[in-house]
Amino acid sequence: MTHGPGTNGLILEEPLLWEKGKPGRMAYSMPPSDVPEETVDEELLGEGPDFPDLGELDVVRHYTRLSQWNFGIDTGMYPLGSCTMKYNPKINEKMAATPGLASAHPLLEPEFSQGILKLHYELQEYLARITGMDAVSLQPSAGAQGELTAMLMFAAYFRKKNEKRTKILIPDTAHGTNPASAALCGFTSIPLASGEKGILDPAAVKELMDDETVGIMVTNPNTLGLFEEHIREITDIVHERGGLVYGDGANMNAIMGIVDIKRCGIDAVHLNLHKTFSTPHGGGGPGSGPICVTAELAPYLPVPRVAASDNGYILETESEDSIGRVHGFFGNVSVLIRAYSYILSMGPANLKKASQLAVLNGAYVKARLLDTFALAYDRPCMHECVFSDARQQPFKVTTLDMAKRLIDHGYHPPTIYFPLVVSGAIMVEPTETECKDDLDTFIEVCKTIAQEATKEGERLREAPSITKVRRLDETQAARKPCLTG
Amino acid sequence: MRYLPHTEEEIGEMLAATGRRSLDDLFAHLPDDVRYEGDIDIPGPLSEWELTDHLQDLGQSMFTGSSRAVLIGAGSYDHHQPEIVRSLSGRAEFLTSYTPYQPEMAQGTLQGIFEFQTLTARLLGTEVANASMYDGASALAEALLMTLRIGKKKRTVAISSAVHPHYREVVRTYLAPGPFEIVELSLGEDGRTNLSGLDEIDDLAGVALQSPNFFGVIEDHAAGAELVHGLGALYVACFSEPLSFGLFKSPGSVGADIVCGEGQSFGMKQSFGGAGLGMFGCKQQFVRSMPGRVVGQTVDMEGKRGFVLTLSTREQHIRREKATSNICSNQGLCAMTAAIQMATLGRTGLRQLAKLNYDKAAYLRKGLLAAGARPLFSGPVFNEFAVIFADDFEPARERLLGKGIVAGLPLAPFYPDVGNAFLFCATETVSKTIIDEVLEEVRR
Structure with a gap:
């Protein structure tokens, strides 16, 4: 019986911010005023918000304690499928804080902003080369916004061609954001069932693809961790009917330097810099979702775009066919600096190696857990693999119970109950920054939990037991929402 | 490479466990016609030290690498960042954690975001607030889409021409594929939005005004909200300077139904315009139409207080194409940073800092007017304002640039009709010495 790194430590209580403090305290170093006081129109004057007044140590202890209730990559392993929780290099934080870059005002003339524009331009180029695509916009703030940007571009493309296309094919293994983004552009999603082998069947695409269909949104490798082996055939079918192909790049970490996205026949792909390119998730953002496209779609990219000229780097703001801006300025630039730093630290050979090792780790975990959990699809996997709770169900132990038990052992659970096509899905993506020793311990812990499931089901159904809070009542939270204190 | 821990021996053992002969063999099932050809044509690898030198070079090539003051706001504000805000928000447990889908091991993020929502709602005067949006511009676009959802068959939104020009561009981008119409509202002589004529629109879903607006002028939200409600539409109050x-x-x-805008001023570096965050609040009655993530309070199985992501039935992973928005993340760490900044200031500090900003801008404005500039608009302002120079201002601006001071933003590229107008901003970071230097050059 192996136990993971999880153990019961001292957890300190901490009230809500406004349950602390005394009016008149302040944690801010207020600069003394060196200008005359000016009167304010009484009509406009408000009372100021009801914020608690706290001292500096109050604030420091508050957030330090909160942070200790959190689990992060620096704390332990996150085998979270389709979310690529790899190590976030420390040096990238320092690079994002480089004076001159961190203090840059976005509206200064380009001649005063050459350094950041150069970085921006080079990152566009690097991402184009990594994907094989022709042109890139770094503006989208997250994967979902990158996806929306692509859909807006597709809509603009067909408007320009005077074609009325209203439907879009979305595989059942797609992320939920795919249909939501398509809907924002007025497209009706047509569900496309994946074939028996867990990958798309070209015949099914051929049957649904018509002249009123925008095209298809594919994730490759898909959310089952399988490579869409017929991708070229599928994209050819879509193109023959005048459609476009969108690629969800959430799983790019499996194929850097191995697969050329453009050769797949994909017209637009978004990348998640906070997945593949190591920028921190920050508990839910800020992310960054650059969109990479073919030359044919380049005119529709958001503006402004950074370009190189004889007089240095410039901003192209005018473009007749562009969909316009999707961000107030240039996107999440502080995230872009981190991704740029990562790419330069890695270089071409190590990026490819990262994908190879990510797939090796995925395949290794799959091979070692074959006897423990039921495999959803017995096919060669890429960087992640999908199991189910089929073997544990007879003991009335579910995927959720096993996931929660992993917490007690000191692991973040895998992605669970996704993709929807697998009942009780357990989706494991170990990422290349985890070493074999740590994978071995994780694997042994999974085996231990599977054993516990057969004899000590109750322990799993009540897990986790050593966290700050136990399982939470989510029904109550949704039924009577309490969103502010 | 230090981020890749595998030894050759381990790779061999792992390949053996998977029944593969080599790393390349792991990809044997991939078709040939989609394979990457050759090596990726990018530079690197750089050592930590080479990388640092390279980034420092880039930083030094920026004007801001050596400047003394940038007297420009226009949606991105230079405020002091307290060390505790930097160091606490940089804690790895916040930084390297995932979206809090597993609440038992993410109570830090969840309580922190619940506190952010609460402080945001108190700041904006709304009953509820979400866990943040991408930025001020997309928050406004989402707010107007929300008014269209609530307004059901209504198709038109009106937006003040004094809303940040880039925000209006993002609104146009988001609304372009839909059957919607956007009406732009003109300004009065005081720089406040002219709302007459709205009653001629019969399918008006929402009206958006920004305050302080792009010209720095404080709008009359109370009157605006009353008028718009009288027309059966929703009133959206936008902002770029929440201070x-x-x-x-x-x-x-004072009656706004939805309040949204940019929160960069609360503890985030300008970083060429991102990452900041969109702040978004609304009336309780609209909460189920609100886009974005929200955290709610609940109890655990032992009755202990705890926090979870909630109201997910509005969201894309449950409702898919019927979701209130496609947004599935927030600007988590930026929201946490903003909350830490709001806690650091407190009510007392926020008041003092806001007043200091007001006083600095008033001192600069008075000085410029005394030196012969005239106000573009007569309305009241906060830490930003627009003036017109009778003579050519460029020579003085050039001389100030030579001294490391950027004196104002030319407005003509945004509003061709305003002539020789410039938008100035003075925050707590600008000393009287700098302002006096600016005034001296203007008087020369």
């Missing part, structure tokens, strides 16, 4: 709410009445308290 102003430390001094002035909050938009929610």
